[in-house]
Amino acid sequence: MIMQIPNLKKILEPRWLHKVGWGVDSRGWHKREKLTQATVPKDNLILQKIGVQKGDKVLAIAGFYADWATSLVRTGAKVDYSDISKGLVNYVKKKRGKMFGKYICSNYELIPKKPKEYDWTFTFEACGARQGLPIAYLRSLLNNKGGILVIYTKPGKHMGGKAEKYPKIVKNLAKTYKTQYKIKDIKVRTQEKGFYQGFLPHRIYTIKTNNSARQKVELDLRVLNHIHKKRIIYLEKGLKSLDLEKKEFKDSIIRLSKLSKILGEPYKKEVEVR
Numbered sequence: 206m207i208m209q210i211p212n213l214k215k216i217l218e219p220r221w222l223h224k225v226g227w228g229v230d231s232r233g234w235h236k237r238e239k240l241t242q243a244t245v246p247k248d249n250l251i252l253q254k255i256g257v258q259k260g261d262k263v264l265a266i267a268g269f270y271a272d273w274a275t276s277l278v279r280t281g282a283k284v285d286y287s288d289i290s291k292g293l294v295n296y297v298k299k300k301r302g303k304m305f306g307k308y309i310c311s312n313y314e315l316i317p318k319k320p321k322e323y324d325w326t327f328t329f330e331a332c333g334a335r336q337g338l339p340i341a342y343l344r345s346l347l348n349n350k351g352g353i354l355v356i357y358t359k360p361g362k363h364m365g366g367k368a369e370k371y372p373k374i375v376k377n378l379a380k381t382y383k384t385q386y387k388i389k390d391i392k393v394r395t396q397e398k399g400f401y402q403g404f405l406p407h408r409i410y411t412i413k414t415n416n417s418a419r420q421k422v423e424l425d426l427r428v429l430n431h432i433h434k435k436r437i438i439y440l441e442k443g444l445k446s447l448d449l450e451k452k453e454f455k456d457s458i459i460r461l462s463k464l465s466k467i468l469g470e471p472y473k474k475e476v477e478v479r
Contacts, residue, residue: 210461212474213433216337217312222290223269239398242269242329244357244405246276248394255353255391255409257282261324262306264348266313266341267331271297271305273355277327278304285323287311313341317348320419326352334370335469342374342412343464346382346422351413358390358406359397368408373467375412381463382418387411421460424449428457438478 223229228237252259259281265274268286270293278284286301287309288294294310309316314337317323326345331338331354345352354371372388379386389411392404414422431447432438444454458478465473 206455206458206478207475208458208462208478209465209473209475210432210458211340211429211465211468212472213314213340213429215474216314216340216468216472220289220336223288223293224290225292225296240270241396241398242272243359243398244329244393244407245272245396245398246393247396247401248276249280251276251393252280252282254393255327255355256387256411257325257327257353261350262322263325263327264317264323265305266316266326266328267333268297269293269329271301273327273329275301275304284327285309287313287316289313313337314344316341317344320347320423321349322347324349327355328353329355330357330367332367334367334374335467336472339374339377339464339467342378343422344426345412346378346384346414346418348414351384351411353412354410356408356410357397358408370467371408371410375410377464377467378412381460382414382421384415384418385413387413421457424453425457425460428454429461432476436474436476438476 226237226240227234257263261282263277263282263284265284265286268274268288271286274284274286284305285307286297286305289312291310294308298308325348326342342352356367356371375386389409391407391409393407395405396402397405427447431443444451
């Protein structure tokens with residue numbers, strides 16, 4: 206049986222990192238006048254609008270300058286901030302102090318580490334929708350509730366085509382793991398790059414989890430980690446190593462194959478199961 210699955214080795218390869226004071230878009234790298242995210246929420250109803258309850262524990266991935274993560278804390282959520290850039294993590298830690306429970310420097314494909322560690326995984330306009338972001342939101346199904354992606358729906362195209370790729374992530378995961386998703390347009394009282402603009406349009410992509418999805422994701426991550434350096438998988442060895450039944454193993458490979466369909470070509474690979 207030959208299948209395509211995520212190429213975890215390629216996905217986790219070092220990539221460009223944001224440096225404090227610099228930004229990147231279709232123009233390439235450039236100096237930033239404002240050290241903020243594309244929008245800065247100033248909305249006391251932000252939790253209600255994105256579907257998070259007060260007291261929920263949130264993992265903010267690709268946190269960048271932390272404006273959205275900060276807004277979630279100020280309106281009642283408990284947030285751990287993360288970013289792959291050590292420079293950004295140190296900058297936000299110095300600026301925000303004890304606001305966040307943890308400051309995590311990590312690839313977002315590797316967190317959370319265990320089931321039910323968080324209620325939600327959250328991001329605002331993270332890049333990597335055809336690279337590692339689907340793996341990060343696969344992991345969001347380990348949470349108590351699921352994952353949330355947000356974009357600012359200003360006129361024009363987003364870098365990397367987020368408006369087209371984010372829905373593919375939630376729809377693919379919902380179909381593969383038999384869970385629910387929702388896409389909703391909202392207006393958020395916010396500033397745009399530091400200048401007050403009023404109530405601006407944003408889109409919320411929510412993927413919800415359940416016990417069955419959580420168990421399947423935990424299994425699939427084990428299988429993916431087991432085979433990520435291999436191109437030929439000897440079934441009997443895999444079953445023994447992972448302590449799985451044959452049907453469990455094959456079903457896991459099929460789900461990973463479905464996930465790979467939303468990845469770019471460099472980030473998936475063919476494997477042969479023997």
